[in-house]
Amino acid sequence: MTGKIRLGFVGCGAFVQNFIPLFKAHPYVEWVAVTDLIRERRDETAKKHGVTRVYDSFEDMLKDPEINAVGIFTQRQLHGPMTIAALKAGKNVYSAVPMASKVEEIHQIVDLVRETGLTFSMGETGHYRPCSVFCRNKMSSGEMGDFVYGAAQYHHDMRHFYKSYMRSGGADWKKVAGIPPTLYPTHSTGMLLSSIGSYAVKVSGFGFVDHHEDDIFGEGKNLWDNPFSNTTMIMRLKNGGTARANEFRRISWYGPQSYITSIYGTKASYEFSVTEHHYVRLEGMDAVHENVSKLLNPPEMEEHRGEEGFLNGVTNNKWCNTMAPVQNAGRLPAEFIDQRDGHGGTHKFMVDDFCKAAYTGKLSPTNAWVAARYNLPGLVAYQSALRDGEPLEVPDCGEPPANWEWLDLVDYSPEYL
Numbered sequence: 322m323t324g325k326i327r328l329g330f331v332g333c334g335a336f337v338q339n340f341i342p343l344f345k346a347h348p349y350v351e352w353v354a355v356t357d358l359i360r361e362r363r364d365e366t367a368k369k370h371g372v373t374r375v376y377d378s379f380e381d382m383l384k385d386p387e388i389n390a391v392g393i394f395t396q397r398q399l400h401g402p403m404t405i406a407a408l409k410a411g412k413n414v415y416s417a418v419p420m421a422s423k424v425e426e427i428h429q430i431v432d433l434v435r436e437t438g439l440t441f442s443m444g445e446t447g448h449y450r451p452c453s454v455f456c457r458n459k460m461s462s463g464e465m466g467d468f469v470y471g472a473a474q475y476h477h478d479m480r481h482f483y484k485s486y487m488r489s490g491g492a493d494w495k496k497v498a499g500i501p502p503t504l505y506p507t508h509s510t511g512m513l514l515s516s517i518g519s520y521a522v523k524v525s526g527f528g529f530v531d532h533h534e535d536d537i538f539g540e541g542k543n544l545w546d547n548p549f550s551n552t553t554m555i556m557r558l559k560n561g562g563t564a565r566a567n568e569f570r571r572i573s574w575y576g577p578q579s580y581i582t583s584i585y586g587t588k589a590s591y592e593f594s595v596t597e598h599h600y601v602r603l604e605g606m607d608a609v610h611e612n613v614s615k616l617l618n619p620p621e622m623e624e625h626r627g628e629e630g631f632l633n634g635v636t637n638n639k640w641c642n643t644m645a646p647v648q649n650a651g652r653l654p655a656e657f658i659d660q661r662d663g664h665g666g667t668h669k670f671m672v673d674d675f676c677k678a679a680y681t682g683k684l685s686p687t688n689a690w691v692a693a694r695y696n697l698p699g700l701v702a703y704q705s706a707l708r709d710g711e712p713l714e715v716p717d718c719g720e721p722p723a724n725w726e727w728l729d730l731v732d733y734s735p736e737y738l
């Protein structure tokens with residue numbers, strides 16, 4: 322790309338409010354713009370953040386030759402077609418998750434990125450969660466040996482979602498709230514697959530048929546006629562290991578919401594529960610245990626350990642937005658220091674990845690090929706769940722072109738290596 326990033330945000334709902342300040346602050350960004358179907362929401366957002374341009378529609382935004390990138394923050398089922406339209410219009414794309422909710426859309430996005438050389442970067446928080454950063458480093462260094470089994474989940478009970486679906490869904494909000502959980506699979510798969518360094522070749526999905534009186538799931542109740550509020554994916558991975566990912570939307574649990582329960586290797590393993598992160602290596606016949614909680618929990622949480630109500634605070638999602646020591650804040654631009662973060666201290670990394678990738682033309686860590694591997698198992702798992710868990714092949718888009726250089730970024734805080 323020549324020159325700095327001039328990025329238009331499509332979708333001025335809740336989530337983007339955390340991202341406009343970050344993009345604006347990034348040294349590779351010249352200016353930002355917004356659009357939303359809801360005019361008042363768009364105008365309020367434009368005023369709140371002081372954006373440079375405001376468009377009446379996404380189509381108008383794409384027609385502006387000075388816009389060279391878009392940030393997609395619309396509802397989850399809309400991302401695929403919008404990314405395709407943006408790439409066809411010659412724009413680099415940052416997309417909130419998921420990448421797309423149809424297999425064909427994912428293939429088309431990968432093809433378009435390959436043909437155009439444009440940046441696509443998916444903002445998957447799971448890629449940068451402290452547990453993922455830790456396990457990825459330990460797995461890729463060889464310290465954990467061969468991967469055997471891993472398990473992760475994104476638990477988000479529907480009662481905590483009502484307000485956010487109502488915000489844009491109006492009277493029809495349940496039609497979108499009933500989206501099959503594994504059409505939004507990347508919080509669990511992103512943590513697992515980025516840690517393990519492999520991808521799913523086969524998946525079985527097992528669905529929980531929902532009978533709750535809020536009437537969100539079931540035939541005729543949502544855009545997909547989806548009956549499942551919870552789905553478990555069992556994945557056979559390319560490296561011969563097995564992984565289990567849960568995407569649950571009806572579950573008696575609140576926080577932590579996205580976490581890896583376990584990654585077992587032949588030489589070392591990681592396990593987690595509520596606030597406790599354990600790492601165990603085998604040395605001869607002996608196990609060497611290390612409690613790595615202080616490395617993987619944010620200091621703002623650790624400083625309350627031992628206080629009355631500490632665990633109740635954690636299970637109510639207190640102290641869950643800032644970085645842990647393991648995350649390499651040092652790779653981020655100085656302009657980010659005073660900016661707010663979110664989702665386990667991951668927002669700044671996702672924005673930095675996109676900006677550095679689009680500006681330099683190098684590949685983001687969550688480029689189209691990686692994003693496809695995080696998304697596709699979930700889309701196939703839904704089909705499998707409709708067939709009572711029949712194992713199905715997961716299509717693969719392969720690797721990025723060998724001559725496309727990756728950004729050289731260190732996620733693990735060098736201080737603790």
Ligand SMILES: NC(=O)c1ccc[n+]([C@@H]2O[C@H](COP(=O)([O-])OP(=O)(O)OC[C@H]3O[C@@H](n4cnc5c(N)ncnc54)[C@H](O)[C@@H]3O)[C@@H](O)[C@H]2O)c1
Pocket residue numbers: 331332333334335336337356357358359362378379393394395396397398399417418419444445446485488489490664
């Ligand atoms: N942890 C995470 O990664 C995380 C967390 C929250 C949200 N998200 C994702 O971020 C996205 C946005 O979430 P949200 O809670 O802000 O949603 P929201 O419903 O509050 O906002 C979406 C906005 O998009 C607008 N929109 C839809 N179609 C449009 C179009 N054609 N042109 C212009 N505007 C359009 C809507 O009017 C609405 O204002 C979702 O896809 C969600 O999955 C990710």
